[in-house]
Amino acid sequence: xxxxxxxxxxxxxxxxxxxxxxxxxxxxxxxxxxxxxxxxxxxxxxxxxxxxxxxxxxxxxxxxxxxxxxxxxxxxxxxxxxxxxxxxxxxxxxxxxxxxxxxxxxxxxxxxxxxxxxxxxxxxxxxxxxxxxxxxxxxxxxxxxxxxxxxxxxxxxxxxxxxxxxxxxxxxxxxxxxxxxxxxxxxxxxxxxxxxxxxxxxxxxxxxxxxxxxxxxxxxxxxxxxxxxxxxxxxxxxxxxxxxxxxxxxxxxxxxxxxxxxxxxxxxxxxxxxxxxxxxxxxxxxxxxxxxxxxxxxxxxxxxxxxxxxxxxxxxxxxxxxxxxxxxxx
Amino acid sequence: xxxxxxxxxxxxxxxxxxxxxxxxxxxxxxxxxxxxxxxxxxxxxxxxxxxxxxxxxxxxxxxxxxxxxxxxxxxxxxxxxxxxxxxxxxxxxxxxxxxxxxxxxxxxxxxxxxxxxxxxxxxxxxxxxxxx
Numbered sequence: 001x002x003x004x005x006x007x008x009x010x011x012x013x014x015x016x017x018x019x020x021x022x023x024x025x026x027x028x029x030x031x032x033x034x035x036x037x038x039x040x041x042x043x044x045x046x047x048x049x050x051x052x053x054x055x056x057x058x059x060x061x062x063x064x065x066x067x068x069x070x071x072x073x074x075x076x077x078x079x080x081x082x083x084x085x086x087x088x089x090x091x092x093x094x095x096x097x098x099x100x101x102x103x104x105x106x107x108x109x110x111x112x113x114x115x116x117x118x119x120x121x122x123x124x125x126x127x128x129x130x131x132x133x134x135x136x137x138x139x140x141x142x143x144x145x146x147x148x149x150x151x152x153x154x155x156x157x158x159x160x161x162x163x164x165x166x167x168x169x170x171x172x173x174x175x176x177x178x179x180x181x182x183x184x185x186x187x188x189x190x191x192x193x194x195x196x197x198x199x200x201x202x203x204x205x206x207x208x209x210x211x212x213x214x215x216x217x218x219x220x221x222x223x224x225x226x227x228x229x230x231x232x233x234x235x236x237x238x239x240x241x242x243x244x245x246x247x248x249x250x251x252x253x254x255x256x257x258x259x260x261x262x263x264x265x266x267x268x269x270x271x272x273x274x275x276x277x278x279x280x281x282x283x284x285x286x287x288x289x290x291x292x293x294x295x296x297x298x299x300x301x302x303x304x305x306x307x308x309x310x311x312x313x314x315x316x317x318x319x320x321x322x323x324x325x326x327x328x329x330x
Numbered sequence: 331x332x333x334x335x336x337x338x339x340x341x342x343x344x345x346x347x348x349x350x351x352x353x354x355x356x357x358x359x360x361x362x363x364x365x366x367x368x369x370x371x372x373x374x375x376x377x378x379x380x381x382x383x384x385x386x387x388x389x390x391x392x393x394x395x396x397x398x399x400x401x402x403x404x405x406x407x408x409x410x411x412x413x414x415x416x417x418x419x420x421x422x423x424x425x426x427x428x429x430x431x432x433x434x435x436x437x438x439x440x441x442x443x444x445x446x447x448x449x450x451x452x453x454x455x456x457x458x459x460x461x462x
Contacts, residue, residue, distance in 0.1 A: 130361035131358045132359045135461065190441075
């Protein structure tokens with residue numbers, strides 16, 4: 001879209017008419033506009049590029065009232081006005097929003113999605129796919145993984161619930177401020193990717209994590225990656241080991257020394273721990289937490305390394321020498 | 331999997347026998363930026379392959395002309411260009427954001443000042459940020 005003015009066909013501000021029998025028009029295409037084009041669009045429709053300082057209004061009801069504990073479902077979805085949630089994971093969705101309601105903005109977001117002019121449909125997955133996909137008819141799709149938290153590049157940890165809240169803010173923006181969202185999305189940002197991500201991360205997300213005691217990230221980067229957790233409000237990764245074909249969770253005081261090597265398929269890190277025994281760790285979990293550079297060096301050097309688990313994270317260090325052990329014992 | 335620089339002549343031109351282009355055209359908002367491997371695996375990503383020598387050389391030339399500068403800018407990958415040799419081994423890998431400004435070139439984060447590459451990609455493989 002070279003001209004992001006209010007007349008742009010991408011906006012869903014007007015509800016879509018019933019489908020016509022003729023072939024659908026081609027999907028609107030949005031290109032990053034020039035600064036002049038963007039300023040023109042903003043001035044024309046008063047959309048305004050906002051940052052995270054805009055505090056969203058609270059709801060007129062409590063979160064428990066907005067999200068009943070046992071709602072009726074139809075065709076596999078709980079339908080609360082225009083908010084549709086996959087029935088099988090409604091409990092996880094509700095638990096998340098009850099948790100996030102420490103920031104009153106979240107109730108407002110849920111209420112607006114329920115009363116909104118367009119549908120927001122929330123479906124779940126187990127492959128760390130957390131995203132909001134806007135549709136040209138004004139509806140929004142939210143894809144959410146309730147099983148994985150994220151560790152940002154500054155080590156900030158965010159729960160699955162907080163990741164859902166992030167996407168619901170995007171959905172709220174799309175269903176109520178589509179023009180502003182497109183304007184923001186079309187501005188490049190070196191830390192946040194675009195201004196719509198910056199609006200959410202420095203806005204409701206930051207106020208959510210501060211209220212909840214979770215980590216505050218400073219960018220939108222992939223960071224250390226996605227890690228499995230037990231529960232939607234957890235920020236403590238569950239790490240795994242496989243020994244003799246049996247996979248178990250690693251305890252927090254885990255400590256093992258031995259050479260590290262990649263498995264034949266490259267998916268696991270194998271550690272020789274003596275007496276011919278090998279323990280293997282999930283490569284994504286391990287490499288993400290110790291860092292690529294340290295990981296590559298340890299694999300390349302082939303020297304024994306001490307692998308430990310503390311605070312739900314893998315740590316790797318050179319083994320302590322005997323003198324260090326004695327010194328430590330004193 | 332990162333490219334093997336030893337298999338290249340510095341820019342991959344001699345070794346590259348196939349170009350695979352990954353493109354996530356649809357407008358989506360992910361909770362954390364998409365990494366290159368995530369882009370390749372995403373359900374909405376389209377994949378194009380070519381063994382046309384001219385196209386491969388043109389793509390490599392566009393990358394060379396993009397004035398790559400080391401950077402710590404965030405990459406939210408929407409394009410991927412993977413150059414492979416005759417055995418299928420990756421000899422040069424580039425992931426690029428949708429603005430054509432931030433990239434990961436053979437595992438190194440860089441920024442591009444030129445627009446030739448992104449303009450060429452859009453002309454050849456389609457627009458970005460499409461609403462469906």
